[in-house]
Amino acid sequence: MSIKEQLLRKKSIVQLLEQVEDKQGALKKSLSAFDLTMLGVGAIVGTGIFVLTGVAAAEHAGPALVLSFVLAGLACAFSALCYAEFASTVPVSGSAYTYSYAAFGELVAWMIGWDLILEYGVASAAVASGWSGYAQGLLAGFNIHLPLALTSAFDASKGTIIDLPAVFIIFIITMLLMKGTRESARFNTVMVLIKVAVILLFLIVGIGYVKPENWSPFMPFGFAGVATGAATVFFAFIGFDAVSTAAEEVRNPQRDMPIGIIASLLICTVFYIVVSLTLTGIVPYEMLNVKNPVAFALSYVQQDWVAGFISLGAIVGITTVLLVMLYGQTRLFFAMSRDGLLPAIFSRVNQQTQVPQKSTLIVGILAGIFSGLFPLNKLAELTNIGTLFAFILVSIGVVVLRGTNPELRRAFRVPFVPLVPILAVFFCGYLVYSLPMVTKIGFLGWLAVGAVVYFLYGRAHSLLGKDKSHR
Numbered sequence: 270m271s272i273k274e275q276l277l278r279k280k281s282i283v284q285l286l287e288q289v290e291d292k293q294g295a296l297k298k299s300l301s302a303f304d305l306t307m308l309g310v311g312a313i314v315g316t317g318i319f320v321l322t323g324v325a326a327a328e329h330a331g332p333a334l335v336l337s338f339v340l341a342g343l344a345c346a347f348s349a350l351c352y353a354e355f356a357s358t359v360p361v362s363g364s365a366y367t368y369s370y371a372a373f374g375e376l377v378a379w380m381i382g383w384d385l386i387l388e389y390g391v392a393s394a395a396v397a398s399g400w401s402g403y404a405q406g407l408l409a410g411f412n413i414h415l416p417l418a419l420t421s422a423f424d425a426s427k428g429t430i431i432d433l434p435a436v437f438i439i440f441i442i443t444m445l446l447m448k449g450t451r452e453s454a455r456f457n458t459v460m461v462l463i464k465v466a467v468i469l470l471f472l473i474v475g476i477g478y479v480k481p482e483n484w485s486p487f488m489p490f491g492f493a494g495v496a497t498g499a500a501t502v503f504f505a506f507i508g509f510d511a512v513s514t515a516a517e518e519v520r521n522p523q524r525d526m527p528i529g530i531i532a533s534l535l536i537c538t539v540f541y542i543v544v545s546l547t548l549t550g551i552v553p554y555e556m557l558n559v560k561n562p563v564a565f566a567l568s569y570v571q572q573d574w575v576a577g578f579i580s581l582g583a584i585v586g587i588t589t590v591l592l593v594m595l596y597g598q599t600r601l602f603f604a605m606s607r608d609g610l611l612p613a614i615f616s617r618v619n620q621q622t623q624v625p626q627k628s629t630l631i632v633g634i635l636a637g638i639f640s641g642l643f644p645l646n647k648l649a650e651l652t653n654i655g656t657l658f659a660f661i662l663v664s665i666g667v668v669v670l671r672g673t674n675p676e677l678r679r680a681f682r683v684p685f686v687p688l689v690p691i692l693a694v695f696f697c698g699y700l701v702y703s704l705p706m707v708t709k710i711g712f713l714g715w716l717a718v719g720a721v722v723y724f725l726y727g728r729a730h731s732l733l734g735k736d737k738s739h740r
């Protein structure tokens with residue numbers, strides 16, 4: 270087999286579906302459409318509402334932040350339709366990695382898998398660091414203070430050694446994920462309902478303090494600011510693709526996957542639009558450059574008791590984001606390992622819990638190390654471009670698979686193909702263009718490292734390659 274044939278070898282849809290039907294090492298099918306929707310809301314509503322809204326309004330978009338969310342939401346909506354077609358047609362773990370294996374071949378699949386490792390890994394560590402900040406703030410309200418050395422990632426100038434709360438929450442979530450998918454989904458649902466209640470409390474109380482004059486000037490930084498704001502708040506939407514990693518654990522994936530993906534995105538987009546309008550209506554946008562903009566807005570109008578509930582809701586909200594990010598990472602490793610592109614330990618399933626426990630533990634340890642010891646401000650910016658790259662490939666993949674497998678049974682079909690996938694590529698591409706150049710260079714560097722890893726390990730260990738070489 271030539272090098273070109275090796276790099277472009279594809280998995281057929283039949284091969285992908287046979288993996289799911291293999292009972293040995295299979296994941297437990299225990300999730301419903303409601304569980305998937307809650308996973309999506311759990312992953313999406315968190316850092317975006319409770320942290321990013323303030324910075325994006327103050328530095329980029331002003332009151333036009335609502336347009337930033339609409340722009341980012343549109344990019345996600347078109348991509349979500351493409352994800353829904355793939356997830357209902359190929360209900361296999363691995364998300365964009367698996368879809369790319371069928372549409373583009375092994376090398377592209379590996380690169381998108383490597384890209385998603387960055388997305389989930391860095392996002393998990395960054396979200397854990399954010400959780401730590403809110404948790405320490407809540408403890409300070411009870412006059413409980415951790416030793417300085419244990420409050421943040423290593424920084425000799427500040428005297429900090431490790432972010433202990435970040436390590437702690439990753440440990441707790443890892444233990445929960447190791448117990449089983451159903452247990453994790455139940456915990457997530459309870460947490461999601463709590464944070465939705467907190468957001469509704471903010472809207473009910475805050476709407477009475479909205480001053481329309483705070484929305485003027487509406488677009489102080491021009492449309493360029495709105496676009497930059499959209500690229501910034503896009504981080505708020507990255508969780509919905511994690512829903513597709515659950516495909517193998519859904520009882521009726523052909524029906525439930527599209528419902529879970531699209532419903533969670535719609536619910537969260539409405540929340541973002543309403544909250545951003547209320548937030549910029551309560552507080553002049555210039556004052557929102559704070560870490561806790563929603564709680565700050567209520568303190569600004571002397572509603573401190575509600576602000577306390579908001580801080581608690583932020584902790585709950587960020588916890589569910591972390592849960593789904595770590596879950597998505599383990600299922601990605603599971604899919605790549607099952608194909609031979611990563612070591613076999615990542616795809617070994619515990620027969621009692623029917624989850625990849627060893628993989629989950631390893632992912633938890635790595636995320637704990639990164640969140641506890643390494644400052645992740647710059648790395649977190651790479652998460653956005655990695656996600657946009659995945660969205661673009663999935664959208665193109667729908668068109669490719671329509672051409673190469675027109676007879677394939679599709680439980681959900683993207684309407685107006687190729688227009689919708691083209692719009693997804695356009696919107697996502699525009700957001701990539703709006704990101705800083707240093708982020709783009711860093712992302713290319715990460716892909717270059719991934720290419721080296723593939724040629725040193727993945728290409729030689731690929732089970733698809735071994736299967737074809739023995740025919």
